[in-house]
Amino acid sequence: MGASDRYGWDREFLPAKVDFAEANGRGTRGIRYWWTLSTGAVYETRYRVTWDKWRHRFLRVTDDGIIVDITAEEVPAWLSGDSASTC
Numbered sequence: 001m002g003a004s005d006r007y008g009w010d011r012e013f014l015p016a017k018v019d020f021a022e023a024n025g026r027g028t029r030g031i032r033y034w035w036t037l038s039t040g041a042v043y044e045t046r047y048r049v050t051w052d053k054w055r056h057r058f059l060r061v062t063d064d065g066i067i068v069d070i071t072a073e074e075v076p077a078w079l080s081g082d083s084a085s086t087c
Contacts, residue, residue: 011044037061042070042078 014035022030028051037043043059058070060078070078 014043037067039063039065042075 016033016035019032019034020027020030022032024030033047035043037059039061041060045057045059046054049055058072058075059067060070061067
């Protein structure tokens with residue numbers, strides 16, 4: 001991620017791994033998506049939580065492999081390496 005005049009952040013979209021094992025017959029519920037994330041990067045996510053509601057989050061991965069939420073206001077510091085902490 002970096003700055004973009006059009007979208008606020010210049011982004012790359014990671015391909016998802018998809019698991020239909022618990023999906024219903026129509027594929028409208030129970031589908032699981034996941035991604036492999038790396039430390040040292042900031043991730044922006046947007047995903048459906050119900051048929052008409054979406055959730056939007058910014059994430060990073062600690063050196064211990066723990067995924068943590070960060071605020072939109074914290075994103076520039078993490079991208080520039082100026083954050084006070086790396087854990």
